[in-house]
Amino acid sequence: MDLEAFTNLDNGEAVSRLLGSAGCGKMDHQYVLLRGMGRIDIFPGDDIGARNNLARWMHQRRPLDYGRVMRGVDKWKPYGGLIYFHLLLDALEWAGHKRADASGANVKRKRIA
Numbered sequence: 001m002d003l004e005a006f007t008n009l010d011n012g013e014a015v016s017r018l019l020g021s022a023g024c025g026k027m028d029h030q031y032v033l034l035r036g037m038g039r040i041d042i043f044p045g046d047d048i049g050a051r052n053n054l055a056r057w058m059h060q061r062r063p064l065d066y067g068r069v070m071r072g073v074d075k076w077k078p079y080g081g082l083i084y085f086h087l088l089l090d091a092l093e094w095a096g097h098k099r100a101d102a103s104g105a106n107v108k109r110k111r112i113a
Contacts, residue, residue: 041077
C-alpha cells in the first residue's frame with residue numbers, strides 16, 4: 001500500500017480508500033489513521049469501548065451513537081485522537097492495570113469522571 005498517497009487526503013477520503021481493504025471496518029481504518037499515520041484529530045467513533053468511556057467522561061446517562069460521539073469530540077478539534085487515547089489509558093488503568101511512577105511504585109489516582 002502506498003501510504004504517501006494518503007498524505008493529501010482528508011480523513012473521510014482516507015477512510016473511504018482504506019475501506020476497500022478486506023477484513024477491516026471503519027473503526028479499524030480510523031485507528032490506523034490515528035495511530036499509524038499520526039492523524040490525532042481522529043476519534044474512532046465506532047469503537048464501543050471508546051463510546052462508553054466518552055459517555056462516562058461526559059456524564060451521559062444514555063449510550064452514545066456515532067453522531068453524538070462526533071458532536072461530543074468536535075469541541076476538542078483537532079485533538080479527538082488524543083482524547084481517545086487518554087480515555088483508553090484511563091479505562092485500562094481502572095480495569096486493573098496500575099500505573100507505576102518513576103520509582104516503580106504503583107500509584108493510585110482519582111478517576112477522571
